[in-house]
Amino acid sequence: MACFPTQGADDESKSYGRGLEELPRQAVMNLLLVGISHRTAPVEIRERMHIPASCLSRALQDLARREEILEGLILSTCNRVEVLANVRDYDEGARALRQFLADYHRFDLAPYEHYLYWRRQEEALRHLFRVAASLDSMILGEPQILGQVKQAFQAAREAGALHGTLEEAVNQALAAARRVRRETALGTAAVSVSYAAVELARKIFGSLAGKTVFLVGAGKMSELAARHLAGAGAEAIFVTNRTYERAQELAEAFHGQPVSFEELFDYLSRADIVITSTGAPGFLIRREHAEQLLATRRNRPVFFVDIAVPRDVDPAVNELDNAFVYDIDDLQQVVAANLRQRQREAVWAEEIVEQEVQRTLRRLAARQVVPTIVALEEKLEAIRRAETERFRGRLSTLTAEQREAVDALTRGILNKILHGPISELKRGSSNVERGTLEELIRKIFGVEE
Amino acid sequence: MQPILSWCALALYGLGILLALPSVIRRRPSLSSSALGALGLGLLFHGAALAAQAVALGSLPITDVHSAVSFFAFDATLAFFLVYLRYRITSLGVFMLPFVFVLTLAGTLRGSHDSDAGGFHGGWLLIHTGSMILGYTGLFLTAVAAIMYLIQERELKSKQPRAFYYRLPSLEVCDSLYYRSLVFGLTFLTLGIITGLIWASRAWHGLWEFDPKIVASFVTWIIYLILFSSRWTGSWRGRRGAYVALFGFAAMMVTFLGVSFLSGQHGLLPNPGGRR
Numbered sequence: 001m002a003c004f005p006t007q008g009a010d011d012e013s014k015s016y017g018r019g020l021e022e023l024p025r026q027a028v029m030n031l032l033l034v035g036i037s038h039r040t041a042p043v044e045i046r047e048r049m050h051i052p053a054s055c056l057s058r059a060l061q062d063l064a065r066r067e068e069i070l071e072g073l074i075l076s077t078c079n080r081v082e083v084l085a086n087v088r089d090y091d092e093g094a095r096a097l098r099q100f101l102a103d104y105h106r107f108d109l110a111p112y113e114h115y116l117y118w119r120r121q122e123e124a125l126r127h128l129f130r131v132a133a134s135l136d137s138m139i140l141g142e143p144q145i146l147g148q149v150k151q152a153f154q155a156a157r158e159a160g161a162l163h164g165t166l167e168e169a170v171n172q173a174l175a176a177a178r179r180v181r182r183e184t185a186l187g188t189a190a191v192s193v194s195y196a197a198v199e200l201a202r203k204i205f206g207s208l209a210g211k212t213v214f215l216v217g218a219g220k221m222s223e224l225a226a227r228h229l230a231g232a233g234a235e236a237i238f239v240t241n242r243t244y245e246r247a248q249e250l251a252e253a254f255h256g257q258p259v260s261f262e263e264l265f266d267y268l269s270r271a272d273i274v275i276t277s278t279g280a281p282g283f284l285i286r287r288e289h290a291e292q293l294l295a296t297r298r299n300r301p302v303f304f305v306d307i308a309v310p311r312d313v314d315p316a317v318n319e320l321d322n323a324f325v326y327d328i329d330d331l332q333q334v335v336a337a338n339l340r341q342r343q344r345e346a347v348w349a350e351e352i353v354e355q356e357v358q359r360t361l362r363r364l365a366a367r368q369v370v371p372t373i374v375a376l377e378e379k380l381e382a383i384r385r386a387e388t389e390r391f392r393g394r395l396s397t398l399t400a401e402q403r404e405a406v407d408a409l410t411r412g413i414l415n416k417i418l419h420g421p422i423s424e425l426k427r428g429s430s431n432v433e434r435g436t437l438e439e440l441i442r443k444i445f446g447v448e449e
Numbered sequence: 450m451q452p453i454l455s456w457c458a459l460a461l462y463g464l465g466i467l468l469a470l471p472s473v474i475r476r477r478p479s480l481s482s483s484a485l486g487a488l489g490l491g492l493l494f495h496g497a498a499l500a501a502q503a504v505a506l507g508s509l510p511i512t513d514v515h516s517a518v519s520f521f522a523f524d525a526t527l528a529f530f531l532v533y534l535r536y537r538i539t540s541l542g543v544f545m546l547p548f549v550f551v552l553t554l555a556g557t558l559r560g561s562h563d564s565d566a567g568g569f570h571g572g573w574l575l576i577h578t579g580s581m582i583l584g585y586t587g588l589f590l591t592a593v594a595a596i597m598y599l600i601q602e603r604e605l606k607s608k609q610p611r612a613f614y615y616r617l618p619s620l621e622v623c624d625s626l627y628y629r630s631l632v633f634g635l636t637f638l639t640l641g642i643i644t645g646l647i648w649a650s651r652a653w654h655g656l657w658e659f660d661p662k663i664v665a666s667f668v669t670w671i672i673y674l675i676l677f678s679s680r681w682t683g684s685w686r687g688r689r690g691a692y693v694a695l696f697g698f699a700a701m702m703v704t705f706l707g708v709s710f711l712s713g714q715h716g717l718l719p720n721p722g723g724r725r
Contacts, residue, residue, distance in 0.1 A: 207621075301621075
């Protein structure tokens with residue numbers, strides 16, 4: 001599949017950052033984001049808008065080549081396609097972004113218009129930060145998105161599409177996301193049934209290293225749970241099944257030991273974690289079995305994960321000390337509680353994100369006024385030099401020391417004059433205000449744009 | 450000097466507890482350095498206060514009940530640090546430190562009361578009291594571990610994870626802390642009782658049979674001994690053992706504090722009768 005349209009290929013040699021070199025890049029900060037995500041569009045729409053990783057580099061080059069677009073970032077995952085750009089002008093930029101998407105996908109964007117969302121400046125920045133921190137994810141706090149944003153960032157940098165305000169913004173978004181990971185428990189509680197089983201096992205046994213797992217009945221679900229448990233460090237694995245061959249097969253997959261179904265109770269007391277998923281019509285493991293097994297184990301705890309329907313383990317076993325029984329509904333209940341827990345953590349995470357967004361805005365804005373400050377200083381310095389030059393004849397009688405004093409004097413006056421406007425520029429609270437203030441100062445001092 | 454140091458220690462402990470709370474509520478993997486700093490500084494002040502008192506007395510400050518309580522609180526804070534460094538349980542502070550705070554407060558309130566309890570001198574006595582306090586510290590930890598175990602066990606049995614499920618360590622960790630501190634505490638309790646008997650037989654010339662504190666100590670010691678031996682059979686493992694540990698701790702506190710006010714020989718306070 002061709003990644004890109006037609007016209008892209010031949011003018012590859014042209015510099016895509018054409019015209020950018022002359023501009024004070026830092027001076028521009030017009031962030032514009034267009035996106036489509038699981039919140040706004042069903043999967044059949046999202047997949048049509050998808051930009052595969054293999055095409056990302058070409059797409060980014062085409063994006064950055066456009067006159068109206070100074071910098072660009074493309075984030076395309078299975079849940080979202082977003083293009084974030086630093087543009088010269090919002091209206092022109094929006095047109096360019098639309099055109100870019102239409103060119104890339106080679107279809108008219110009009111029918112998709114209502115799936116798209118647009119964000120500007122602070123809103124765009126906040127969106128990026130929330131996405132990176134996994135606050136906008138389908139499963140709140142899922143860990144992959146941070147890696148995906150990082151990849152998008154690298155791809156954009158390699159394609160030469162980032163080199164100023166936006167680069168800094170994405171960098172800060174990544175740092176904020178890492179801070180959220182570090183300072184909240186947003187991504188910690190298990191949100192799938194099989195992981196919830198592992199998490200519960202950890203809450204009972206602490207480390208799972210050296211623990212023994214017994215698979216009673218072989219099914220997809222128990223296999224998955226066993227895989228997670230083995231991944232978490234569980235060592236010995238027994239497998240039993242009505243058909244011995246299936247037990248053998250599965251045991252082999254886990255480097256475990258197959259056990260014939262008749263020997264089930266001989267091996268049961270050796271297991272710390274028992275995962276049952278047989279098709280037995282009644283309870284396979286009853287209270288008296290469990291009592292006996294706990295006596296043999298001298299009351300070392302045992303954890304039954306019963307994912308069979310109808311259930312294999314009598315729920316009354318849970319009433320025994322040191323025996324814990326979770327059936328499929330119980331696990332689901334834990335998952336639901338964990339999701340609520342993540343939502344609670346999300347409140348902290350949102351707070352951190354907001355702090356970081358505001359900090360980044362201040363930082364970017366400070367970058368923005370640098371060219372004005374430099375121009376201002378240069379202009380006044382030029383005046384000072386010209387005036388000193390004009391008086392050179394009359395100052396010629398001065399000693400070197402005195403001449404230095406004059407120099408220091410004039411420089412001091414300049415610095416005093418500049419101090420006010422510069423600190424005002426740096427302080428400017430909102431962007432709009434800063435923009436007009438900057439313009440005003442430029443006009444007053446006659447500094448050219 | 451010494452009361453000022455004690456009050457500083459108390460204030461720092463209080464501050465440390467307050468600073469530790471956000472780490473627990475927000476499920477951070479470790480306590481904030483400000484919380485640990487406040488507690489550590491509190492420990493230093495507490496240690497300095499005890500040292501000042503020791504210099505003034507010319508002996509370890511464990512010869513009156515308030516000083517002994519303060520010494521116990523100091524040990525318990527030290528134990529908190531050791532356990533925290535070993536297990537990294539952030540929620541441990543929530544269970545241990547309020548109790549430590551109350552003990553320190555109790556010790557500080559009458560800390561200046563220097564009762565020189567007559568015959569309370571000599572090597573055996575110091576070993577006796579010191580061992581007892583170390584034993585109490587260990588068994589206090591056992592009780593804390595038992596409480597954490599019981600709460601976490603309840604969460605797991607209820608199948609409805611709530612706040613504690615996410616914040617408390619695993620049953621295994623609670624159990625390990627429980628067992629280790631039990632072994633430590635019981636060892637020193639035994640040592641304390643033996644040295645106490647040796648000292649008493651010398652100092653009181655056999656007149657000590659009905660001292661209520663000694664009787665209570667024996668009862669406590671037997672409870673813990675049974676708890677310890679049940680570990681081998683596994684019969685009290687888990688919830689039941691935890692309940693017994695709490696019962697044992699309650700008995701011990703009665704022995705330590707309650708009986709001190711009744712006992713003649715151990716009346717670290719004004720001595721009612723001339724049996725010296």
